[in-house]
Every structure is written in structure tokens, then in C-alpha cells.
Amino acid sequence: MFTFRQIKAATNDFDPVNKLGEGGFGSVFKGVLSDGTLIAVKQLSSKSNQGNREFVNEIGxxxxxxxxxxxxxxxxxIEGKQLLLVYEYMENNSLAHVLYGKKEDQRMLNWRTRQRICVGIAKGLAFLHEESALKIVHRDIKATNVLLDGDMNAKISDFGMAKLDEEDNTHITTRVAGTMGYMAPxxxxxxxxxxxxxxxxxxxxxxxxxxxxxNMRFRHDEDFVCLLDWALNLQENGDIMELVDPKLGSEFNKKEAVRMIEVALLCTKQSPALRPKMSAVVKMLEGTGGVQELVMDPSTFGDPSRFKGYKHRSDQSSSRNISETQSVVRSSDGPWIDSSSASAQDLYPD
Structure with a gap:
């Protein structure tokens, strides 16, 4: 717990100069604690339905x-009406910010950095799914929710309020929450x-x-509605290397690039039963485990209607990003828990 006095001192009384941005839940400020630790402070809006004590109690x-x-x-x-969350500060904003954000914000990510970022995300998810005491389904993995520290290490963001679901199920049927283009079918x-x-x-x-x-802003031609759609076509035609970012030129490891693409397509199989666990993904990306053979799913590839539902909903909302991203967690042997939080897009707004 921090005192309001500590937070005021760290942000220089919420000086506008330290304001990183403003999202659906409130303003975000950069701060420095008395020991020199850089922090990101989210000042929750009183209008936010997360602005309550239950949220803070559960977030622990x-x-x-x-x-x-x-x-x-x-x-x-928590002091009076003040409700503030204190996160570690991420010097390089989000993966989306540096990969395909505004031109002035983009940074040239060499292949080694891209490989490390991808493996880092995979390791974070493997921990959430398989290694932690609470098994967590994030529900909104996307480039804006992957933050980058000063050394360009990937860190998954977006955790918050948890509510207990009494039913101990192998899956949960729930209100859909996430971002169009990243949600499993x-x-x-x-x-x-x-x-x-x-x-x-x-x-x-x-x-x-x-x-x-x-993925969703990709427009190659009218035959492809998203990056994934194009990648599937390239895979079918044996032209998968066309997918590699031209900005890399020839400065990339071809073997690792092919492996990453194959793993990505394996992870995006239409049937969840055909997708690997994240621990297996880590091994595949690091080259310590073989990539499972890719078999094109005839029910999706080559079917003109394969993305109609997505495109229709995408046209309605190009980024169906709920302001209260929900995750689902469960204890190792216990029930599922439904959790929601401020998104990284709120923590580091564009």
C-alpha cells in the first residue's frame, strides 16, 4: 500500500508534464519513488466501475x-475518493507502439529482438496457463497489451479484479470480451x-x-481481410517468406523466421484441440522442440465465408476492445475465477 502523499511526491503533484496519457479508466502518470524506482500511476476515474474497494482488495x-x-x-x-494503482514503468511503451504505431514512434526492431520478444510473450503465457498457482486465461493478448522495458524485454500487461466462479469446469462459457482480430473463433x-x-x-x-x-489493419488486396488470412494463403502456395517484414532486408535468421511463422499458424488453428500448449510453443520457438506438422484446415482455408462473421463485426467495431478487459483464472485444483482490469492501452495510451 502506498500513501497518497507518496504518490503526490512521486508524480510531482500529478504534474501534467508527467502525464503519460488518458484511457477509459482515468489518467496515467509517470513517477519516481523516493528510492529512485520509476513507476506508472493509474489514477482511476470516479466514473469507472472499477473505482471501488472491492477491486483493490481483489487485485492483491x-x-x-x-x-x-x-x-x-x-x-x-486508497485514501478518501482516491484510488490509484502503481505499476512498474515500461520505458519503451508497447509492442504495437514500436512495431506499427505512428511513424515517429516506430523503432526498427532487428530480428534478434523480435525473436526475444516473441519467446518472452510465450514464456509469460506458459507461466499463466501452466506454472502459476492461479491458472489464468488472459483473454486479451495483443500487441498493445505487450509492454517493453528498457532492454526491450516483453512483459504481458492487463490484470485486475477477480471474482470467484463456483463451478469447477474445464472451460467457461462467458460474455465475450476482447479485441476483434485476436479472439479465437x-x-x-x-x-x-x-x-x-x-x-x-x-x-x-x-x-x-x-x-x-x-492483423486488422492489413490490406493486401480485397481477397484478404487480415494478416492471418494472407499468411494462410502464402502457406498454401509455398510463399511463406513473403510474410517477413521487408524492413528487415536480409538481416534475419531464415530458419527462425520460418519456425516462428509455422508456430504462429499452428497456434491459430480453428480447432482449439489442434493448438499446442504454450510450454510446447516456447520449446518450438527456442528450437528445442520440433514444430508439429501443419495441416491446412479445409473447413476454413479456401472457404470464401471463412471470415465473413469477423469482417461484419469488425466493420461494426474495428477494435472491439472492452474498457474492462476480463481474464479468467482458477487455482491449481480449484474453480475458475473471472478477472477484469484496466488494459495496457489505458496504462500506455497511444
């Missing part, structure tokens, strides 16, 4: 999760959620890392 459960590839929540402050269409939904989202992000393009 998520803050207990610590991993090199997860953004760390340092603590919070079984989740987007039927609300059927397992950790394999995160695996699908990771696959989309991995393709974006290789191509340097946003």
Missing part, C-alpha cells in the same frame, strides 16, 4: 503473480473459453512480429 491476488515476462503491480493507494462466436483462446491470440501477435503489420 493477481499482484502475487511474479514473472520476468509479466508487468508487475507494485501496489495501490470458438470464443468470439460461442463464448467458449479455455487457455487455448490465448494460444490463438498469441499466434496472431507472432505473425504481427514477423510481418511488422497489424
Amino acid at each position: 491476488m493477481i499482484s502475487a503473480l511474479q514473472h520476468p515476462n509479466l508487468v508487475r503491480l507494485y501496489g495501490c493507494c 470458438e470464443y468470439a462466436l460461442y463464448g467458449y473459453l479455455t487457455y487455448k483462446a490465448d494460444v490463438y491470440s498469441f499466434g496472431v501477435v507472432a505473425l504481427e512480429i514477423v510481418a511488422g503489420m497489424n
Whole structure:
């Protein structure tokens, strides 16, 4: 717990100069603690339905999760009407920001950095799904929710309020929450959620890392509605190397690039049963495990209607990003827990 006095001192009384941005939940400020630690302070809006004590009490459960590839929540402050969350500060903003954001914000990511970022995301998800005491389904894995520290290490962001679901199920059927273009089809269409939904989202992000393009903003020609659609076509025609970001020139490891693309396409299989676990993905990306054979799914590839539902909903909302991103967690042997939080887009708004 932090005192309001500490937060005021750290942000120089919420000086506008330190304001990083403003999202749906309130303003975000850069701050420096008395020991020199850089922080990002989210000042929750009184209009936010997260602005309550229950949120802060429950958030302690998520803050207990610590991993090199997860953004760390340092603590919070509740004094009067003040409700503040204190996170570690990420010097290089988000992956989306540097990969395909505004031209002045983009940075040239060499192949080695891209490979490290992709493996880092995979390791973070493997921890959430398989290694932590609370098994967590993030539900909104995307480039804007992957933050980068000073050394360009990837850290998954977006954790918050948790609510207990009394039913101990292998999956959960729930209100769909996430971002169009990254949601697994079984989740987007039927609300059927397992950790394999995160695996699908990771696959989309991995393709974006290789191509340097946003999945939903990709426009090659009218035959392809998104980057994933184009990648599937290239895979079918044996032209997969066309997917590699031209900005890399010849300065990339071809073997690793092919492997990352193959893993990404494996993760985005239409059937969740055909997607690998994230621990297996880490091994594949690091070259310590073989990539499973890719078999094109005839039910999706070559079917003109394969993305009609997505495109229709995308036209309605190009980024169906709920302001209260929800995750689902469960204890190792216990029930699922539904959790929601401020997104990294709120923490580091564009």
C-alpha cells in the first residue's frame, strides 16, 4: 500500500508534464519513488466501475503473480475518493507502439529482438496457463497489451479484479470480451473459453512480429481481410517468406523466421484441440522442440465465408476492445475465477 502523499511526491503533484496519457479508466502518470524506482500511476476515474474497494482488495491476488515476462503491480493507494494503482514503468511503451504505431514512434526492431520478444510473450503465457498457482486465461493478448522495458524485454500487461466462479469446469462459457482480430473463433462466436483462446491470440501477435503489420489493419488486396488470412494463403502456395517484414532486408535468421511463422499458424488453428500448449510453443520457438506438422484446415482455408462473421463485426467495431478487459483464472485444483482490469492501452495510451 502506498500513501497518497507518496504518490503526490512521486508524480510531482500529478504534474501534467508527467502525464503519460488518458484511457477509459482515468489518467496515467509517470513517477519516481523516493528510492529512485520509476513507476506508472493509474489514477482511476470516479466514473469507472472499477473505482471501488472491492477491486483493490481483489487485485492483491493477481499482484502475487511474479514473472520476468509479466508487468508487475507494485501496489495501490486508497485514501478518501482516491484510488490509484502503481505499476512498474515500461520505458519503451508497447509492442504495437514500436512495431506499427505512428511513424515517429516506430523503432526498427532487428530480428534478434523480435525473436526475444516473441519467446518472452510465450514464456509469460506458459507461466499463466501452466506454472502459476492461479491458472489464468488472459483473454486479451495483443500487441498493445505487450509492454517493453528498457532492454526491450516483453512483459504481458492487463490484470485486475477477480471474482470467484463456483463451478469447477474445464472451460467457461462467458460474455465475450476482447479485441476483434485476436479472439479465437470458438470464443468470439460461442463464448467458449479455455487457455487455448490465448494460444490463438498469441499466434496472431507472432505473425504481427514477423510481418511488422497489424492483423486488422492489413490490406493486401480485397481477397484478404487480415494478416492471418494472407499468411494462410502464402502457406498454401509455398510463399511463406513473403510474410517477413521487408524492413528487415536480409538481416534475419531464415530458419527462425520460418519456425516462428509455422508456430504462429499452428497456434491459430480453428480447432482449439489442434493448438499446442504454450510450454510446447516456447520449446518450438527456442528450437528445442520440433514444430508439429501443419495441416491446412479445409473447413476454413479456401472457404470464401471463412471470415465473413469477423469482417461484419469488425466493420461494426474495428477494435472491439472492452474498457474492462476480463481474464479468467482458477487455482491449481480449484474453480475458475473471472478477472477484469484496466488494459495496457489505458496504462500506455497511444
